Amino acid sequence: MDSFKGTPDMFGVSAAEGSNPPFQPLAERVRPRSIDDMRGQEHLLGPEGPLRKFLSGGQFPSMIFWGPPGSGKTTLAELSAATLGLRFETLSAIDSGVKDVRRALEHAASARARGERTILFIDEIHRFNKAQQDTLLHAIEQGVVVLIGATTENPSFEVNAALLSRMQVYVLNPLSADDIASLMQRAIEIDPLFTGRKVDIEDPDFLLRFAGGDARKALNALEAAMSLVPEGDGPVQLTASIFERALQHRAPIYDKGGAVHYDTISAFIKSLRGSDPDAALFWLARMIEGGEDPKFIARRLVIFASEDVGNADPYAITLAVSVFQAVSMIGLPEARINLAQGVTYLASCAKSNAAYEGINEALAESKSLQDLPIPMHLCNAPTKLMKQQGYGANYRYPHSFPGHFVEERYFPEGMESKTYYRPTEEGREKFLAERLRSLWKNRY
Numbered sequence: 354m355d356s357f358k359g360t361p362d363m364f365g366v367s368a369a370e371g372s373n374p375p376f377q378p379l380a381e382r383v384r385p386r387s388i389d390d391m392r393g394q395e396h397l398l399g400p401e402g403p404l405r406k407f408l409s410g411g412q413f414p415s416m417i418f419w420g421p422p423g424s425g426k427t428t429l430a431e432l433s434a435a436t437l438g439l440r441f442e443t444l445s446a447i448d449s450g451v452k453d454v455r456r457a458l459e460h461a462a463s464a465r466a467r468g469e470r471t472i473l474f475i476d477e478i479h480r481f482n483k484a485q486q487d488t489l490l491h492a493i494e495q496g497v498v499v500l501i502g503a504t505t506e507n508p509s510f511e512v513n514a515a516l517l518s519r520m521q522v523y524v525l526n527p528l529s530a531d532d533i534a535s536l537m538q539r540a541i542e543i544d545p546l547f548t549g550r551k552v553d554i555e556d557p558d559f560l561l562r563f564a565g566g567d568a569r570k571a572l573n574a575l576e577a578a579m580s581l582v583p584e585g586d587g588p589v590q591l592t593a594s595i596f597e598r599a600l601q602h603r604a605p606i607y608d609k610g611g612a613v614h615y616d617t618i619s620a621f622i623k624s625l626r627g628s629d630p631d632a633a634l635f636w637l638a639r640m641i642e643g644g645e646d647p648k649f650i651a652r653r654l655v656i657f658a659s660e661d662v663g664n665a666d667p668y669a670i671t672l673a674v675s676v677f678q679a680v681s682m683i684g685l686p687e688a689r690i691n692l693a694q695g696v697t698y699l700a701s702c703a704k705s706n707a708a709y710e711g712i713n714e715a716l717a718e719s720k721s722l723q724d725l726p727i728p729m730h731l732c733n734a735p736t737k738l739m740k741q742q743g744y745g746a747n748y749r750y751p752h753s754f755p756g757h758f759v760e761e762r763y764f765p766e767g768m769e770s771k772t773y774y775r776p777t778e779e780g781r782e783k784f785l786a787e788r789l790r791s792l793w794k795n796r797y
Contacts, residue, residue, distance in 0.1 A: 379576035380569040383540040384428050388436060390539075391425060392532040392568070394525055404429070404523070408436050415493050415500040417478065417508050417517075420525025421684055423567025426503035429525075430474040439499070440464050440471040446480035454488045461498045471498045478502030479511035486516045493519045507682070527566025527684060534561065536568050537575055546579055549586045556593040562644030563600065565685060574600055617643075618653065626661050630700035637689075637696050647688050651677040654695050665705035665780035672698055703780025711774040718771075725765035758792055772796055 385391050388398060388408065397404045407413045413433060418426040434441035442457050461471035473492075475481070492498050493516075500520065504511060508522055528536075534557060541547045554560060554575075564571035577599040578591050621636035640650060651673075658673035676695035680688040734745035749759045764770050776786035790797040 380572040383544050388432055392535050393528040397523055413499050414521055416521040416523055417502040418523055418525055419504050419508055421527050423569040424525040430501045434472040440469050443474040446475055446477040451485055451488055458492045473498040474501045476503045479504040479506040483513050486513050528568050530561045533564055533571045540572055551588040554591045559593050625657055625700045628700055630697040633696045633700045641689055647680045647685055651680040660709045661704055661706055663705040663708040664782040664785055665703035669702055705777045705779050705782045707776050715773045725767050728766050
């Protein structure tokens with residue numbers, strides 16, 4: 354990556370590493386001082402990322418950063434202003450009103466008259482009402498400010514269309530475990546809290562699971578654990594028990610790659626299959642607390658909807674896919690609600706594994722019958738020559754018959770008709786069973 358140098362006072366203090374006042378939280382003290390210090394968001398900051406291109410070119414459009422807490426929204430806004438040498442003014446939509454916005458815009462207008470450009474950063478911009486958002490429109494259009502809004506909520510729903518049309522939206526992802534580990538190592542190397550001490554984190558996985566992709570949460574947890582360590586210059590062993598005491602959060606007995614992982618998902622699926630929504634919710638909660646990937650859980654629900662519910666409730670697969678899409682868009686912690694809806698429905702609805710058993714049986718038999726020819730009346734006849742040779746001949750079109758059905762042979766030549774799909778009497782599948790019995794009297 355190319356390097357970008359920030360201004361010395363962009364945080365109100367000297368930019369020298371470790372120069373922040375000691376009463377600031379660790380997460381503030383070790384904020385990245387340049388774009389190259391950022392971790393994660395490679396899709397935005399990598400060599401071909403749009404934000405890196407903007408910064409390299411010296412231009413920066415108004416934009417919204419949409420991402421979970423601790424993903425770097427505020428830091429990225431500050432670094433962008435520092436990189437471009439722009440004034441940086443910040444508001445929080447939680448405690449700012451229209452007067453605060455107008456005052457900030459007046460300051461920006463005065464600065465523009467002096468030849469200075471301003472980035473106005475509004476944190477939690479989704480909390481502004483329509484009137485507050487509307488006060489920003491003219492300033493963006495006239496170039497009074499470059500607006501950067503930060504939000505944890507989907508801006509399509511929370512930011513009005515007029516403002517959204519004037520801004521680019523960039524999604525920030527939760528930081529990966531490697532990103533979080535790298536930031537913690539950097540903090541240990543540069544912050545005075547750790548000066549002269551060899552710090553070893555005994556169970557980094559616990560801390561990474563606790564952070565859940567939130568850099569601020571991980572660094573605050575690290576600082577809290579250090580507060581329980583006796584002062585001195587000896588080596589420091591940060592054990593899981595120290596983190597548990599500091600955070601008042603018990604490390605779950607859950608290994609995403611080990612036996613407990615597979616045993617837990619097994620208990621979860623079997624609870625769903627056994628129509629016990631309460632037990633299924635318990636195992637769901639244990640997986641969430643253990644740091645399981647919510648998309649993994651959602652994928653298993655999609656599989657379950659076809660394998661264990663099937664045509665007993667055809668809506669189940671639609672709901673499961675919708676849950677997966679919602680989890681992909683939203684992420685934890687809110688996605689737990691989507692998962693809970695899917696889990697309780699799938700556990701409670703009628704069950705059938707007839708489709709699952711049917712395809713397994715057909716697959717097993719088809720291996721030994723690959724060479725059986727396709728009957729000519731079932732073949733396609735796209736050309737005149739193929740029609741002359743008998744392709745598609747004598748095919749009877751079901752829609753031309755009463756009830757849109759005619760008894761026909763659809764199996765390969767030389768193979769007797771067989772039953773693979775055996776619908777149950779559960780839920781909607783009961784009606785499928787009745788219809789098939791009425792159509793194929795010799796088979797069902």
